[in-house]
Amino acid sequence: MDNIAGQKSSLTWATHISVFILVMLWLIPTVGLLVSSFRDRDQISASGWWEAPFAVELTARGRAATEATPDGDLYVVTGNIFDDEEAQSYFPKGSDDVVAFGTSGRNPTEHPAGQTADLGDGQSLVVNADGSYEFRTPEKPGSRGQRIYFAAESPPKFTLANYNQVLNSDGMGRAFLNTFTVTIPSTIIPILIAAFAAYALAWMDFPGRGLLIALVVGLLVVPLQLALVPMLGLHNRIGIGQSFMGIWMAHTAFGMPLAVYLLRNYMAGLPRDIIESAKVDGATDFELFLKIILPLSLPALAAFSIFQFLWTWNDLLVAKVFLPSDDASKVMTVKIADDLLGSRGGDWGILATAAFVSIAVPLVVFFSMQRFLVRGLLAGSVK
Known part of the structure; x- marks a missing residue:
């Protein structure tokens, strides 16, 4: 009874599913391209377009301040990493959460946020989740601050800058x-x-x-x-x-x-x-x-x-x-x-x-x- 005139074939559902799959195969890459066209370059490199509505973990770097306060035999440098000019180029509006930090570009997430890292020679560094840091050193800091690498959560960012x-x-x-x-x-x-x-x-x-x-x-x-x-x-x-x-x-x-x-x-x-x-x-x-x-x-x-x-x-x-x-x-x-x-x-x-x-x-x-x-x-x- 499947092929009687005026009646739909029992394979109609299979045709509809096949057409739907073909349409999606063509549509999904186009949607991804459209979403990517409005995303920030760093976020595109860090996550796929389907993760655009969510925060992205980005790796950045900055320097600690050079003004130190004496504390016994040590000098203490405090501040917030998001106040650094170089770090602001990655996070112009700051960040919600620093995930990890380090002092080397080879391992920028060596230490979890909030953990004190022993840098040797009596130096130590801790970077908290809000970006505040404390650097201790037995010698007075020079004109260049301690290099700090860190990974932080960046909120979703959509922009017309690409266009x-x-x-x-x-x-x-x-x-x-x-x-x-x-x-x-x-x-x-x-x-x-x-x-x-x-x-x-x-x-x-x-x-x-x-x-x-x-x-x-x-x-x-x-x-x-x-x-x-x-x-x-x-x-x-x-x-x-x-x-x-x-x-x-x-x-x-x-x-x-x-x-x-x-x-x-x-x-x-x-x-x-x-x-x-x-x-x-x-x-x-x-x-x-x-x-x-x-x-x-x-x-x-x-x-x-x-x-x-x-x-x-x-x-x-x-x-x-x-x-x-x-x-x-x-x-x-x-x-x-x-x-x-x-x-x-x-x-x-x-x-x-x-x-x-x-x-x-x-x-x-x-x-x-x-x-x-x-x-x-x-x-x-x-x-």
Whole structure:
């Protein structure tokens, strides 16, 4: 009775669970990236994004004061470690609880808070949970206080500093405009060329058509990295070199196989009666393409436009190869990689923030055209 028309399959629950799991697998990393973009750099290094609402144990260092009070044969230095300038750079608003302390960077949590540590040569040090300390030494302290390392609980800290750094970075506005300059032509040019090629492969009979279709399918599996150096050499020989024209042509070439394949499959599934009726009425191939095929192929054109726009907007490799390295020509991905992250890319707060800044426009494009994406991808799959 499971497959009777009008009744739901007993496997519907399994489908729902599978979809839910897939959505969560995609959503969880995105949420983590969003949370990390608002966190302090030190807290990102100390704990995972899922621990953002809780206090984080951070290791810091500072120096004891230099003013000492005589106490018998010893000099006593007292104060609060959170009053030290260096310690305040880690804890600008203080901390609730010092967990442990030490006098060496190799073991900054050697002694629990509140326990008196014997430093040898008659010296001792104790750091309490509230940050107050007492340092005893048989000799009068010099101009530099005793180095103190400590671990303390830092309350959750969320900030817009990462976004201010990314958005106010010198040249970021120029890079944003350059990204549009690269992306828009790199999306429009391959659509125009691929639409004509797809129509010819779908509805025009000529020798070698099947071979060309097989060649297009074969090009889909060729990694673009194989063509980067030869194509750059070709650009240098014909005079366009590293320029906006060069990257437009590169993105056009790399996007053509998918564009032709997608559009050709869609156009081949259009009703043959419409095409034949137009030809009987005397329509030329160009008129047929312009007045009938293009309007009917709008979902497929929009679907490819989304793919091409997202790829070119988020591209880094092709931009590094086919654009000059000067600041006036950098796109957002190159600007972020070179100027904000540097060669190591270890600043996760900046990286997460830059990711959300760079995907803002693609998200608008995707959600505004997603209905065309679904129609374009599913068209022709059923009869």
